[in-house]
Amino acid sequence: MRKLLLYVLLLLLPTTTFAGSDTEQLRQKLDKLLAHRNSLINAKNKDIKRLKRYLTTNGNAINHLQTYEQLYEEYYVFQFDSAMTYLDKGIQLSQQIKNSYYYNTNVIRKAELLSIGGLYSEAVNEIEQVDTTLLDRPQRFEYYFSLFRIYTYWADFCNDKTYTPTYRERAKNYLTKAMPYCDETAKSYEYYCGEYAVFVLNNHMEARAHYLKAIKQLPSSSRYYAMACFALSGNYGSEGDTEKQEEYLLLSSIGDMENCTMENFALQNLAMYIFEHNKDELDRAQQYIQTALEDARFYNNRLRIIEISSKLPAIVSSYQQTLNQRNKVQMTAIIVISLLLLFLLFAVVYIVKQTKRLSLQQQKLQLNNNQLSNLNTQQKQLNTQLNDLNALLVDTNRKRERLAKLYIDLCAKYIARLKKQQTLVKRKIKANQTTELLSQLSSERLSEEDAATFLSRFDKAFLDLYPDFTEELNNLLLPDGKIQNKSNDGLTTEQRIMALIRLGVKESSEIADLLFYSPQTIYNYRSVLKGKAVNKETFEEEVMTLCRVIGKSNTN
Known part of the structure; x- marks a missing residue:
């Protein structure tokens, strides 16, 4: 009945508003995840049980330390006590085998976990046990960033004018020390840059740019994605952009649900946002704050339980008042509905017409999109052809350069031979050995060597230029x-x-000179080839049209 009343009230509006449809989809997704919360938790527990079984089948100490680390990652934001258990086991085992790497890693993580549980001085005492000289770059980053989080949580807990500024300044200094060791190739790098921009630079616009980059690079299933969305909600909220604030609170809450993050802050903030900005959805706010309280109890975060408990009464009280008001409205609506049936009929007809119009518009839009897609495809094909032609042009230029080099080499060779021959002639004439000179110059061996060299290089150059000839x-x-x-x-x-x-040398006499044959021999060859041609009359004209496009060479 309540849903029917709301539907009728929507029909009474003069226009239909579709703004915020994306936000509504996010709300629906979050509600579906909440409805299947137990299934997500069961899947998480199955993964954890699989890791625990691995501990019983492998006795290697390093493998145990690695498995403890994996179990800590699974429990880190899932269950406080279990996460602490496997950190302690990791510390104990790493001490036994004297492995400083795993010892320092587990101590750093234990300190941060203690701060999440509200044990701030204990967290500082714990992390002071770490010998920083033994840390590699990733560990140094984790060390300083953990100190940053410890003092940030401590400052938020104090929330006063005496200790909070001091702890915030310490947190700022540790974040400044951490950033030089941050892995710039990691997908979470932009998130850390956003944190630096907020807490050190105090530049909210720069922070926003980094957080937006982070959520583009990170998968939505990543815990850092949820953290970046939560940071963005605060960023937009500080400027009064409530729509963006709610959108990113929803995204952060969805990420927490998908990751089974029980140590979450987004869901309770979302509940308070609804309580403060949308009194019509107090039932949703009450559901969210109740779920946040259950998660805090499951995680065993005492401070979070106290924090949520302080907010819960206000929401529950307002929710109860809203329920009473709704009951009164329902009674009135029963009377109003009978009077609105006729209007409802006209409204349905109007909606059907509008739906048909929208459908036609969507069809036209789809047609335009298809045409645009075809044009884009054609453009891509043209770009591909242009790239191929450019590559072909580059290859042609390279071949021309090789031809130029070949031409220079042949010229150099024949210039050297002419010089050598000139020297020989001078020497023979001076020695009055003209008969021997004439005999040597008339030798066929020299001519055959020249011909063989020329023809070999001609073949290589021509086939390089026209491999398909x-x-x-x-x-x-x-x-x-x-x-x-x-x-x-x-x-x-x-x-x-x-x-x-094909190269434009048509006269038989010129061809004969180049190939060291008589013109008659060349003529005979041409006649024989014409006789074998498919089109005898146009054979040589067709030869001149061969290989219009220079092919790619098989050699570099």
């Missing part, structure tokens, strides 16, 4: 006329002739 040339020939290469690194005479034509 032989395959594309064979595509222009009939099946029984295709040219078979004896070597992957060289060209046949027919392929060299076609390669020169």
